[in-house]
Amino acid sequence: MSALRILVPVKRVIDYAVKPRVNKAQTGVETAGVKHSMNPFDELSVEESVRIREKKSAPGGVEDICVISAGPPKAADVLRTAMAMGADRAVHVDVKEGEDLEPLTVAKLLRAAVEREKSNLVILGKQSIDDDAAQTGQMLAGLLGWPQATQASQVRFEDGNRVLVTKEVDGGVETVAAKLPMVITTDLRLNEPRYASLPNIMKAKKKPLVKLSLSDLGVANERRLKVVKVTEPTPRQGGGKVEDVDGLISKLKELGAL
Amino acid sequence: MSCSSRLTPVLRRTIAPCLLRSANASNCVPCAARRISSTATRRLRTSPRRCAKFTTDTYPEIKRDPRFAQITKEHVAFFRELLGKDSALVDGVTADVSLEDMEPYNGDWMRKYRGHCKLVLKPGSTEEVSKILKYCNDNMLAVVPQGGNTGLVGGSIPVFDEIVVNTSRMNKIRFFDEVSGVLVADAGVILEVADQFLAEKGYIFPLDLGAKGSCHIGGNVATNAGGLRLLRYGSLHGTVLGIEAVLPDGTIVDDLGRLRKNNTGYDLKQLFIGGEGTIGMITAVSIHCPQRPKAVNVAYLGAESYEQLQQAFREAKNHLSEILSAFEMMDSYSQDLVYKVRQNKRLLEGEYPFYCLIETSGSNPTHDSEKLEAFLDQLMTEGIVSDGVVAQDETQIKSMWAQREGVPECLGHWGGVYKYDVSIPLSDLYRLVDETRERIEKAGLKGDTDEFPVVEVAGYGHMGDSNLHLNVAVRRYDKRVEEVLEPFVYEWISKVNGSISAEHGLGIAKKNYIGFSRSETMINLMKQIKALYDPNGIMNPYKYL
Numbered sequence: 166m167s168a169l170r171i172l173v174p175v176k177r178v179i180d181y182a183v184k185p186r187v188n189k190a191q192t193g194v195e196t197a198g199v200k201h202s203m204n205p206f207d208e209l210s211v212e213e214s215v216r217i218r219e220k221k222s223a224p225g226g227v228e229d230i231c232v233i234s235a236g237p238p239k240a241a242d243v244l245r246t247a248m249a250m251g252a253d254r255a256v257h258v259d260v261k262e263g264e265d266l267e268p269l270t271v272a273k274l275l276r277a278a279v280e281r282e283k284s285n286l287v288i289l290g291k292q293s294i295d296d297d298a299a300q301t302g303q304m305l306a307g308l309l310g311w312p313q314a315t316q317a318s319q320v321r322f323e324d325g326n327r328v329l330v331t332k333e334v335d336g337g338v339e340t341v342a343a344k345l346p347m348v349i350t351t352d353l354r355l356n357e358p359r360y361a362s363l364p365n366i367m368k369a370k371k372k373p374l375v376k377l378s379l380s381d382l383g384v385a386n387e388r389r390l391k392v393v394k395v396t397e398p399t400p401r402q403g404g405g406k407v408e409d410v411d412g413l414i415s416k417l418k419e420l421g422a423l
Numbered sequence: 424m425s426c427s428s429r430l431t432p433v434l435r436r437t438i439a440p441c442l443l444r445s446a447n448a449s450n451c452v453p454c455a456a457r458r459i460s461s462t463a464t465r466r467l468r469t470s471p472r473r474c475a476k477f478t479t480d481t482y483p484e485i486k487r488d489p490r491f492a493q494i495t496k497e498h499v500a501f502f503r504e505l506l507g508k509d510s511a512l513v514d515g516v517t518a519d520v521s522l523e524d525m526e527p528y529n530g531d532w533m534r535k536y537r538g539h540c541k542l543v544l545k546p547g548s549t550e551e552v553s554k555i556l557k558y559c560n561d562n563m564l565a566v567v568p569q570g571g572n573t574g575l576v577g578g579s580i581p582v583f584d585e586i587v588v589n590t591s592r593m594n595k596i597r598f599f600d601e602v603s604g605v606l607v608a609d610a611g612v613i614l615e616v617a618d619q620f621l622a623e624k625g626y627i628f629p630l631d632l633g634a635k636g637s638c639h640i641g642g643n644v645a646t647n648a649g650g651l652r653l654l655r656y657g658s659l660h661g662t663v664l665g666i667e668a669v670l671p672d673g674t675i676v677d678d679l680g681r682l683r684k685n686n687t688g689y690d691l692k693q694l695f696i697g698g699e700g701t702i703g704m705i706t707a708v709s710i711h712c713p714q715r716p717k718a719v720n721v722a723y724l725g726a727e728s729y730e731q732l733q734q735a736f737r738e739a740k741n742h743l744s745e746i747l748s749a750f751e752m753m754d755s756y757s758q759d760l761v762y763k764v765r766q767n768k769r770l771l772e773g774e775y776p777f778y779c780l781i782e783t784s785g786s787n788p789t790h791d792s793e794k795l796e797a798f799l800d801q802l803m804t805e806g807i808v809s810d811g812v813v814a815q816d817e818t819q820i821k822s823m824w825a826q827r828e829g830v831p832e833c834l835g836h837w838g839g840v841y842k843y844d845v846s847i848p849l850s851d852l853y854r855l856v857d858e859t860r861e862r863i864e865k866a867g868l869k870g871d872t873d874e875f876p877v878v879e880v881a882g883y884g885h886m887g888d889s890n891l892h893l894n895v896a897v898r899r900y901d902k903r904v905e906e907v908l909e910p911f912v913y914e915w916i917s918k919v920n921g922s923i924s925a926e927h928g929l930g931i932a933k934k935n936y937i938g939f940s941r942s943e944t945m946i947n948l949m950k951q952i953k954a955l956y957d958p959n960g961i962m963n964p965y966k967y968l
């Protein structure tokens with residue numbers, strides 16, 4: 166089996182635990198001064214790649230784990246985190262703050278990156294939690310003409326470049342097999358990402374981080390979609406509180422339920 | 424495909440961190456709480472798994488004060504009339520109330536204290552509190568003020584049949600000034616509710632502790648709780664700007680000032696802060712709240728010795744200075760028990776005798792990260808700590824805090840805990856834990872099987888404030904264990920000029936030991952204050968002094 170050269174795309178998004186707020190102009194969510202972290206699904210991809218190496222689960226071994234992120238200068242932070250988790254090196258594709266890329270553009274730049282890095286396995290999150298598009302992995306597979314296994318909950322390797330991917334479907338699990346090179350997207354049950362340890366954070370600082378521009382990868386930020394408006398969900402009608410049973414009964418009577 | 428599967432991405436997303444980290448944070452916050460709170464939350468169970476012994480059996484030397492009247496039907500009728508609704512009282516005097524309904528007011532969370540209370544009153548206003556106390560004072564009925572009942576020294580639990588006056592119905596936020604950060608709220612507002620209210624406005628409550636989901640801010644002030652960020656925001660003696668309280672004779676002390684500076688006479692509100700309900704009942708609090716930090720970082724480190732931990736603390740002050748907001752220490756015994764109870768994954772790969780949790784809070788993430796990195800860099804290169812992890816996102820921050828905040832709860836897992844909350848000069852701090860463990864082991868009281876009362880002797884606490892929690896986790900409370908522990912622990916502390924109660928207060932647990940930390944003169948002055956404000960002694964009797 167050929168040695169794995171894994172490409173792991175990661176995205177910097179508003180922290181999962183922070184409540185996003187719509188900006189005043191209703192054109193997007195407020196990002197300034199808001200805590201950002203790695204997209205949780207991408208943490209799973211990084212963790213899985215590192216585990217494949219540590220557990221020696223691929224017969225040909227892992228030759229390279231390269232993480233890539235397209236985003237503003239701060240995207241370098243999540244790349245460092247990924248390297249602290251165990252990735253070997255990073256590629257930062259510089260995109261100006263606020264210039265979001267559509268999934269197709271991301272897929273195109275990843276295709277170019279796959280060629281550049283000679284990757285034979287791409288592990289991506291099934292979606293990023295900011296725009297929830299859940300398209301990039303599929304488009305990338307299409308552009309490359311590679312097989313894809315989406316929403317992986319388990320990844321196993323066999324001889325002859327065969328990869329078995331299990332995914333959770335309604336009422337059970339489904340296992341698919343394909344041959345390398347291929348694209349895998351990750352789902353929540355795949356693993357439990359590790360914490361970045363101090364020694365590894367320090368090592369990560371010394372790992373190579375290459376900066377590229379979109380044009381280096383031969384893509385332009387073409388937009389096909391226009392965001393018309395972003396609004397908050399309609400606020401939930403708060404429930405009322407009653408003091409005691411008598412209060413409950415009179416309230417129910419008042420509402421005509423009794 | 425059925426439509427449920429089309430929904431899954433959305434559903435999964437909503438539950439992501441819980442699934443992702445469930446093994447790490449067994450007290451994972453529901454995701455609706457998408458807010459910046461750096462510590463995990465939990466509601467404490469009030470109903471004891473095993474019924475505790477009556478306090479009167481544990482302390483047979485305490486006798487009911489014969490001056491106090493027995494509660495009669497007439498008394499209850501007065502209160503019922505005053506409070507106006509049935510839900511405002513739990514009446515075990517004239518009505519049948521199941522043990523279960525009374526238990527939350529009669530027992531504590533550690534299953535250590537249990538009273539014989541027959542009547543719980545839940546006033547809805549300061550005026551009602553005033554009328555209740557006046558009536559009790561006139562009729563010689565003893566009273567126990569009660570908030571969230573999370574106190575750790577038995578202060579909120581009646582000993583005999585004292586009437587519990589509970590603040591849970593006084594739960595309104597009265598005022599908030601977005602410019603100065605001054606919050607005025609009823610005593611019964613739950614700490615976490617107050618903090619969530621403030622979070623919306625970009626502010627933070629200057630106190631945070633593991634019991635935040637249950638404790639009331641009135642209770643916090645009455646115990647002068649210290650908590651996890653005293654290091655940063657200081658004690659309630661400084662942040663509380665004003666208090667509204669009711670004296671036993673019904674006088675409403677309206678000192679609800681909103682000023683940071685007010686040098687006009689004796690600062691009487693200070694007597695209620697940490698007064699543990701012995702001179703009056705706090706009904707509202709005015710408090711100065713700081714800006715909520717925009718950038719919070721947490722690191723969890725492992726060290727080979729207590730000396731290294733002290734070095735790390737020095738360096739933390741040196742490097743992190745104004746952004747350092749918590750420095751918490753935990754020994755391996757306390758951490759191992761948490762892992763054992765919660766069965767979660769270890770934060771660090773290796774095992775170390777000591778761990779610490781360091782938090783920074785600031786306004787500029789880049790600035791803070793730079794400082795933190797330089798600090799951690801130095802710790803590692805100089806070999807001050809052996810390993811550590813740094814939280815990369817909010818969810819990891821919560822899991823790391825859960826590993827510290829979960830200690831008290833997990834230590835109680837086997838049945839009970841002897842708790843000593845003490846202030847000791849830093850250099851001596853951990854020696855007390857070692858020496859206590861040695862004594863317990865020598866007495867043959869500690870072991871893995873049921874015949875041994877003691878499970879483990881653990882130390883953890885707010886190292887940044889020289890505050891140690893020495894905890895002895897037990898399968899049952901046992902006189903032999905007590906005899907090994909007391910007065911040994913108190914004498915030890917007295918010898919190093921420590922305090923036998925750093926932040927949990929005196930209550931019933933430490934009433935008899937105050938002499939180890941306070942002189943005769945000081946105690947007499949305190950008794951004069953008590954006699955002045957509560958001449959009949961109806962407020963929280965048998966405790967404190």
Ligand SMILES: Cc1cc2nc3c(=O)[nH]c(=O)nc-3n(C[C@H](O)[C@H](O)[C@H](O)COP(=O)(O)OP(=O)(O)OC[C@H]3O[C@@H](n4cnc5c(N)ncnc54)[C@H](O)[C@@H]3O)c2cc1C
Nearest residue numbers: 570571572573574578633639641642645648649650700705
């Ligand atoms: C898991 C856990 C973690 C904790 N961590 C810390 C910590 O880090 N730091 C710390 O300092 N403490 C800590 N504590 C103990 C702390 O003292 C209490 O949690 C809290 O401050 C008490 O608030 P409460 O509303 O529960 O008060 P209660 O337990 O109901 O009452 C405590 C005392 O105050 C009196 N009292 C209550 N309300 C009033 C009132 N309105 N007027 C007058 N007197 C009143 C009661 O009579 C009693 O003496 C912890 C407790 C738990 C269970």
